[in-house]
Amino acid sequence: MKKEKIIRKGAEASLYYGHWFDKEVIFKYRLPKKYRIEELDMRIRTERTLNEARALIKVKNYGINVPQVFEIDSTNSTIIMKYIQGDKLKDILSDLDNDQKVRYFNEIGRVIATLHKNGHIHGDITTSNIILTPNKDIFLIDFGLHAYSDTIEDKSVDLHLLKRVLISSHGKDYECCFTAFLNGYKSEYNKVDSSECDQIIKNIDAIETRGRYIKSDQRL
């Protein structure tokens, strides 16, 4: 077991590439925060580490591609998981042709619907947290903000975040990508409850009219 190089240093956690037995892995290490008292800091880091690891393990049961968890070291707030080779969707989205965009976002929509209909909220669906592998598989990563919920509101908020990311970071692709995403989402969610699915999508508009992200004259 060896951390070899750091690949990302975030505000909350650092990601290291390395090997675990003979497997290529990522060490996700939640850093201690000196500004918090140790008791509180330890509790938060342990809770979030366990929550994320549990989520990764659970959602795999629904056939969703997420990194395999190999080891959880809660005392060091570290998750050791499979290294997923591929590109962040964020980095390659503009290089894809229209058919590919539609196909991938349709698939992403189905993946997120699968999570939602089973009561899982990803919490941070952005194009940085979706990896496209060389085999053209879609992997969902970073379940650090994962939550369990069956409410329409929480599911809508999850979708709303993706919508905002698409608008702010991929403006010209937003229209075709988000439409394809919603089509995929509906096709999967409708298998269990089409009226709930409609309410979730309709509620995205309601969230927009509420928040801080819009001009005052458009507010309800």
Added chain:
Amino acid sequence: MKKKCLGIESTAHTFSAGILDFDGNVYSLINDIFIPEEGGLHPALVREQHLNNFMRIINRALTEAKISAKNLNLIAFSQSPGLGPVLKIGAWVARILSQVLEIPIIGVNHCIGHIEIGRLKCNIEDPLTLYVSGGNTIVSAFESERYQIFGETLDLALGNMIDSFARDAGLQHPGGPKIETLALRSKNFIPLPYIVKGMDLSFSGLYTAAKNLLHSDEYNKKYNLNDIAYSLQETAFGMLSEVTERALAHTEKKEVLLTGGVAANKRLQAMIEIISKEHDARFEVVPIKYAGDNGAMIGWAGILRYKAEGGFNISETIIKPKKRMDEITIPWRS
């Protein structure tokens, strides 16, 4: 003689008049603060106190600055956000003065006032600002022509939450400083809800949990008020610090400014200082006189806007109790 501005603050419990020149030198600053006998800030009662006192406050500000009203060149007032009935007082006093003295009038967003006086008094250029008070909890920085809000509370303001808890514990208003003192007497941490949603915060669950501890059978047996005060502060400030750090990492600002009434809290200052150091950012706390609500900050933000855009028409001086600061462009920094 240098041009002078009278700034009038009237958004909540403080009615304040500040007189300063167009270079930012403050000649006088007089405050009158509403302190409730019981409960919180009832808008009607606050309004009554301000109505009874505004003349005296403005006159004292003029006397202390050793000028007459005729020497004023600009009137600035707090136009947003705040309690409607209270905002109205500052607005109409400002309108009358502007008409009688025949000088320009300018409306100021209270939150922008806090940031601008902080930049002036701490001599800081482009900070990430943490503005924490009884009415606001905002992490903000200047980006694309505005003071953008990166994180904020989704329900209670931090100061309001602490004051409300203090009231439930039988402490007199304002409760914040009392809670800070009690917290120093404990090292016994009780786990409480710690709610961070992305860069936003939620304090309502924390408040309820802390309040419930007061009514529990174990109160004054397993733990006492000192312990709750300590745990409440550590949890709430921990949340706030986490969001601040995230915003600092995201914006890559090299300065951090702490302002608002809660900025006086030493424990909060220490936490934000640690984060600033780790990110190689200069850390400044706005001097307490200018960190709380005050007329000087309204005057200074008014001067900046007046220099950039000129005064308002009377029709533009209507109060906006719910206006957000990220809806307002900042021409003097663009």
